[in-house]
Amino acid sequence: MKTIVIYNSQTGFTERYAKWIAEAAGADCMALSEAKKRDLSTYEAIVFGGWACAGGINKLGWFKGNLDRWVGRKLIVFCVGASPMDSPDIAPALRRAFADSEWAKVKAFYCPGGLNYEKMSLSSRLMMKMFRKTLEAKKDKTAADREMIRMISASYDISDRKYIRPILECLRNYTAHRLNLQRNPTADRQLSTFPETPL
Numbered sequence: 616m617k618t619i620v621i622y623n624s625q626t627g628f629t630e631r632y633a634k635w636i637a638e639a640a641g642a643d644c645m646a647l648s649e650a651k652k653r654d655l656s657t658y659e660a661i662v663f664g665g666w667a668c669a670g671g672i673n674k675l676g677w678f679k680g681n682l683d684r685w686v687g688r689k690l691i692v693f694c695v696g697a698s699p700m701d702s703p704d705i706a707p708a709l710r711r712a713f714a715d716s717e718w719a720k721v722k723a724f725y726c727p728g729g730l731n732y733e734k735m736s737l738s739s740r741l742m743m744k745m746f747r748k749t750l751e752a753k754k755d756k757t758a759a760d761r762e763m764i765r766m767i768s769a770s771y772d773i774s775d776r777k778y779i780r781p782i783l784e785c786l787r788n789y790t791a792h793r794l795n796l797q798r799n800p801t802a803d804r805q806l807s808t809f810p811e812t813p814l
Contacts, residue, residue: 616689618642618660618786621650623674626735628728628774629664629695636662636693636779640786647674660689660786666728667696669742670708679713682720689789690721693782695728697766699773724782729772743767 620642622633630646637644642662645653655661665672672694682690692712698705705725713721732740750756750764 616659616786616789617657618662618689619650619655619658620644620662620664621647622664623647623666624664624695625666625673625739626731628731628772629666631774632693632695632726632728632779633662633664635776636664636782639779639783647677651677655685658688660691660789661685662691662693662782662786664693664695664726667694667698667708670711672712675712679717682717686720689786691724691782691785692721693724693726693779695726695774697730698727700725700727700778722785724785726778727773727775729774730767730770731772732770 618637618640620633620637620640622629622644623646624630624633633644636642640662642660643658647663663675663678665674665678667673672692675692678690678692694709694712696705709723709725712723730743732743735743747764747767750760753760756764
């Protein structure tokens with residue numbers, strides 16, 4: 616199955632995951648700026664990765680704007696953020712990223728990355744500084760607040776190849792489904808319309 620992994624990365628974590636996925640899946644891989652210039656019509660599967668920003672996924676609008684054009688393809692989005700995998704905020708944030716009708720067309724996953732203040736834009740650094748000060752100003756800090764303050768006080772890296780496994784499994788399941796359809800054209804042509812793994 617011809618697959619492309621497209622990414623938009625600010626400090627390198629999303630690019631790293633994109634290259635890991637592409638390497639494991641035997642897919643093409645390119646930055647969004649380059650992908651916008653290409654003809655993507657020959658790809659059977661399109662994977663898009665963006666970084667978490669203010670509760671959303673950076674540049675997701677470009678991907679969503681092409682959903683109707685990519686009907687019949689396997690569409691996957693992965694979001695890379697600074698939160699650890701067990702953060703309770705991840706699932707609600709991903710669910711808000713797509714309308715109910717869009718969930719019928721796409722699968723979404725989260726991959727923990729980290730923070731790299733050295734590569735971060737000035738606006739992003741200022742936003743993180745304001746966020747930290749807001750947490751520090753809270754009178755009744757929870758254990759989660761204190762842990763968050765500790766984590767965002769300096770750069771850190773919690774990325775790991777193991778987090779791409781659900782994405783690769785999703786691609787493999789789609790490939791198997793297509794092979795089954797080739798052998799049995801009357802088989803159900805509707806793939807699951809909800810993410811195969813917990814968000």
